[in-house]
Amino acid sequence: MKKIRVLIGILGLDQHDLGAVGISRMLRDAGMEVIYAGKFNLPPMIVKAGIEENVDLIGLSCHSWEYLYYLPEFIDLLKMQKLDIPVIVGGSVITPKDSKALIEMGVAAVFGPAATSAEIIECIQGLVAKK
Amino acid sequence: MANYTRSGIPLKSAYSPAHIKNFDYQKNLNSPGAFPYTRGRSANATGAWIQRELSGEGEPSRSNEQLKYLIEKGQMGVDVIGDSPTMALLDPDHPLALNTVGTQGVSLCCLQDYRELFRDLPLDRISVSSSVPPAFALAGLYLVAKECGFAPDKLRGSVLQAPFYAEDCGYAMHLPFSLRLRIACDCIEFCASKMPKFHAFVEDTYFFSETGLNAIEEMALGFIEIRHIARQLLQRGVDIDSFAPRIAILVNCSMDFFEEIAKIRATRRLFARMMKAEFGAQDPRSQAVVITSHTSGLSLTAQQPFNNIVRGAIQAASLAMAGVQAMEISAFDEAYRTPSPESHLVGLRTQQVVHLESNIAAVQDPLGGSYFIESLTDEMEKRMVDLIEDIESKGDPATLSEKGWFKKFFENSMHRYHQQIGSGELAKVGVNVHQIPDHEDTLLKEISEGKIEPYRERAEKIKQYKHNRDSIQIKAVLQDLQQSSKSENENILPAIITATKAGATMGEIAGVLRQAYDYPYDPHGLIESPV
Numbered sequence: 001m002k003k004i005r006v007l008i009g010i011l012g013l014d015q016h017d018l019g020a021v022g023i024s025r026m027l028r029d030a031g032m033e034v035i036y037a038g039k040f041n042l043p044p045m046i047v048k049a050g051i052e053e054n055v056d057l058i059g060l061s062c063h064s065w066e067y068l069y070y071l072p073e074f075i076d077l078l079k080m081q082k083l084d085i086p087v088i089v090g091g092s093v094i095t096p097k098d099s100k101a102l103i104e105m106g107v108a109a110v111f112g113p114a115a116t117s118a119e120i121i122e123c124i125q126g127l128v129a130k131k
Numbered sequence: 132m133a134n135y136t137r138s139g140i141p142l143k144s145a146y147s148p149a150h151i152k153n154f155d156y157q158k159n160l161n162s163p164g165a166f167p168y169t170r171g172r173s174a175n176a177t178g179a180w181i182q183r184e185l186s187g188e189g190e191p192s193r194s195n196e197q198l199k200y201l202i203e204k205g206q207m208g209v210d211v212i213g214d215s216p217t218m219a220l221l222d223p224d225h226p227l228a229l230n231t232v233g234t235q236g237v238s239l240c241c242l243q244d245y246r247e248l249f250r251d252l253p254l255d256r257i258s259v260s261s262s263v264p265p266a267f268a269l270a271g272l273y274l275v276a277k278e279c280g281f282a283p284d285k286l287r288g289s290v291l292q293a294p295f296y297a298e299d300c301g302y303a304m305h306l307p308f309s310l311r312l313r314i315a316c317d318c319i320e321f322c323a324s325k326m327p328k329f330h331a332f333v334e335d336t337y338f339f340s341e342t343g344l345n346a347i348e349e350m351a352l353g354f355i356e357i358r359h360i361a362r363q364l365l366q367r368g369v370d371i372d373s374f375a376p377r378i379a380i381l382v383n384c385s386m387d388f389f390e391e392i393a394k395i396r397a398t399r400r401l402f403a404r405m406m407k408a409e410f411g412a413q414d415p416r417s418q419a420v421v422i423t424s425h426t427s428g429l430s431l432t433a434q435q436p437f438n439n440i441v442r443g444a445i446q447a448a449s450l451a452m453a454g455v456q457a458m459e460i461s462a463f464d465e466a467y468r469t470p471s472p473e474s475h476l477v478g479l480r481t482q483q484v485v486h487l488e489s490n491i492a493a494v495q496d497p498l499g500g501s502y503f504i505e506s507l508t509d510e511m512e513k514r515m516v517d518l519i520e521d522i523e524s525k526g527d528p529a530t531l532s533e534k535g536w537f538k539k540f541f542e543n544s545m546h547r548y549h550q551q552i553g554s555g556e557l558a559k560v561g562v563n564v565h566q567i568p569d570h571e572d573t574l575l576k577e578i579s580e581g582k583i584e585p586y587r588e589r590a591e592k593i594k595q596y597k598h599n600r601d602s603i604q605i606k607a608v609l610q611d612l613q614q615s616s617k618s619e620n621e622n623i624l625p626a627i628i629t630a631t632k633a634g635a636t637m638g639e640i641a642g643v644l645r646q647a648y649d650y651p652y653d654p655h656g657l658i659e660s661p662v
Binding site for chain 1: 158207215216218219221226227229230231234235298301302342380432433434465467468541542545546551553562569580582585654655
């Protein structure tokens with residue numbers, strides 16, 4: 001079976017990267033291939049990397065409120081380029097209310113501070129299988 | 132209940148004289164205020180510590196209001212943190228800053244900002260601490276104090292030094308290691324002569340231990356950094372007793388009540404012995420380290436935020452028993468946001484209740500002599516020393532830092548922490564035990580989930596400010612700064628102060644320093660250098 005390719009990145013000046021590093025490790029341990037885009041990205045940079053790396057899914061790690069402003073731009077960019085790459089968002093600062101708004105915007109899944117590894121892995125496998 | 136401390140020290144069900152067989156009061160404890168200072172820094176502590184809460188949001192004038200509010204509520208000092216651009220040494224008009232100006236701290240980039248931040252603060256009766264990058268916080272405070280007619284040598288307060296680990300733990304400034312270390316040493320040397328009452332050397336073990344380090348790892352890494360910086364200063368010919376009296380350690384405080392107390396006691400003892408034996412410090416104040424503290428944000432939870440108030444109170448009691456010189460409590464809404472006024476007040480009131488009502492701090496080191504505490508203090512100290520030796524045996528700490536060894540260490544500890552929470556090994560009420568459904572979890576939820584809009588108009592304001600300056604003069608001061616930074620023997624701080632006074636911004640100053648060290652002006656490749 002082909003390995004699932006996931007791009008993990010962080011937007012803006014959000015400096016908390018240990019979550020993203022941890023998630024990357026977790027996904028690799030689960031047999032996925034992770035392209036780590038790291039910190040300090042603007043939405044076009046992540047979209048471009050996602051295309052170039054031909055990924056199955058993009059995961060954004062959010063530990064600052066910046067994501068609230070970057071996500072609409074990010075989703076629009078994907079739609080404009082007619083890209084069928086599911087986006088999942090995870091992070092400690094995402095409240096249940098914001099999570100709902102993200103789903104309405106077109107984000108495939110959102111994981112808050114209580115998410116377990118098993119939930120995240122299962123969700124990614126499901127989303128990629130559905131594509 | 133775990134029968135290990137959070138650092139993994141096995142615990143007995145009860146302790147007796149058999150567990151402190153080598154107990155030697157004079158040698159290992161002694162009275163508070165006497166070597167090796169295990170029981171406290173000074174002989175006649177009043178029981179009070181500097182009570183403050185970390186603050187900062189929006190533009191400087193907004194933060195000034197916040198500081199006045201906290202002082203009016205009884206805060207005895209201030210501690211200000213910068214927003215994400217400020218902490219990354221970027222001006223608010225940098226393209227990456229747009230959505231985060233003023234949301235996670237105060238936006239500070241030029242002298243006018245510091246004037247507004249400190250406007251009408253009673254510098255004679257409060258200490259001004261800062262979690263903003265140290266050289267810029269110092270330059271701003273120094274210049275504003277002078278303008279107000281307040282002599283810099285009377286200034287009290289502190290800045291944090293974290294040259295080793297900042298880039299690895301959420302405060303990447305894109306400065307090479309050698310420059311970070313130099314700036315730290317320059318600040319300390321500058322203050323030793325110009326601001327002798329100011330703590331220019333606060334070893335900040337708080338922020339990097341928030342990656343999930345245990346108490347032993349926290350202090351071991353702290354000591355490694357303190358020793359390295361102290362050795363650098365001695366090599367420069369700076370006298371140990373000129374700066375060591377103003378060394379402080381900003382420690383974390385997590386939820387293991389007695390272990391945190393033992394950690395602080397062991398730290399004071401280890402520091403005293405290190406200063407005397409290794410560095411030959413003669414001044415008793417050089418041997419007695421100041422302990423300042425911030426309770427762990429990582430120990431708080433997004434779920435059931437009211438539990439965080441209880442956690443803060445327990446941690447405050449633990450710190451008061453350990454005898455700290457200053458305290459900050461992480462706000463109960465910490466998990467989601469920059470503190471609300473309500474959570475600031477709760478933090479401050481927690482400290483005031485512990486101080487004024489509980490009588491906990493009326494007697495120094497109230498747990499001294501306890502079989503358990505003495506046994507735990509000895510064990511903590513032993514394990515700290517072993518870990519310091521173990522890490523230092525892996526190579527020169529500067530090389531380890533540059534090679535990313537510490538970054539890996541932090542990543543591993545975060546991984547371990549999440550596994551401990553996930554498996555339930557580390558109990559977290561509301562997270563892995565005693566959970567409640569979302570619809571029941573409403574108490575204090577609204578406050579905890581409140582947000583601050585980015586101050587986008589600040590970017591425009593700073594652009595305008597830059598445009599209105601005499602560009603030839605700014606270019607000249609930046610070139611001068613770059614020139615003096617190329618000479619390793621020169622203290623860079625006076626040139627930073629001069630450039631700040633002339634109107635240069637933090638982003639510009641940091642950028643030209645990067646260039647002097649063969650780094651790009653803008654680490655993100657989005658803006659051009661003015662020189």
